[in-house]
Amino acid sequence: MLTERTLQLDAEEEASGEPSIWRDVYKLMWCPGPPCNLGPYCWPDPIGKKHYRLRTHHFKSLIRHIEQGHKLKTPDDMPEEIPSTPAYTMQPKLAMIIPLDVPGCLDEQVEEYCTWQQSRVKKLALKLEYQKACDLMIDNGMDLGLIRRDPDLKYLIEKKIKRGVAEYIVGDIDEWVKEYKRARTE
Structure with missing residues (x-):
């Protein structure tokens, strides 16, 4: 599938004579890896610093956003309306609290x-x-x-x-x- 996508992006670039928007967006949203394990693509919320998995519909919305003349230079430029639900409702189920191993109240x-x-x-x-x-x-x-x-x-x-x-x-x-x-x- 990745090879097919690469061939499609190459053909798109060749036909238009311009770099593929898709390739730039994929590169920008590439998951950094540990401690994040959502890959291959994620969006780090600039406020809460949590990472959210990006799916195909997110990328399609991002491409439309860029094609409308908006800029996407860093993940912080992610428009609020692109995640299908607000960030605070996208949070994964809360994990258990891991004790800090520090004595006291x-x-x-x-x-x-x-x-x-x-x-x-x-x-x-x-x-x-x-x-x-x-x-x-x-x-x-x-x-x-x-x-x-x-x-x-x-x-x-x-x-x-x-x-x-x-x-x-x-x-x-x-x-x-x-x-x-x-x-x-x-």
Whole structure:
């Protein structure tokens, strides 16, 4: 099938004298591989950073979108209307929460994580922003395991957490766990 597709794309390019839109879109949406296993094509949601499998109907919609004069230079340019349902409903079934193997109460882990994040910035305004994010997590009963399983960056931003702080909050949990464990063994 891949050979047939390649021959068809080559014939299309030869007939039109221009590069195939299909080939460019396939190349752009090629799945990067581990830890993603959705391949061969996926779309990484720029907000939640989750990957969603792309199917033929997605590609057809993307091609129509490009043929209408729109640009698609990076996966972030994916129009919202192309995934057949909004990204938040496309999420795969939630996986089990994998314990972090960090002792202590879940809310205390969030507080320690917050302290670690604050230690990485100098400005008081940023330290306060990290505190605000952690307080929000605790107030909503969220712990690091839940955030790690479902890193909802959009939720934090909607609650007025600065984007950079939100990115670090949802993205640095594994790094904190490594440093926490390293500090305990030293």
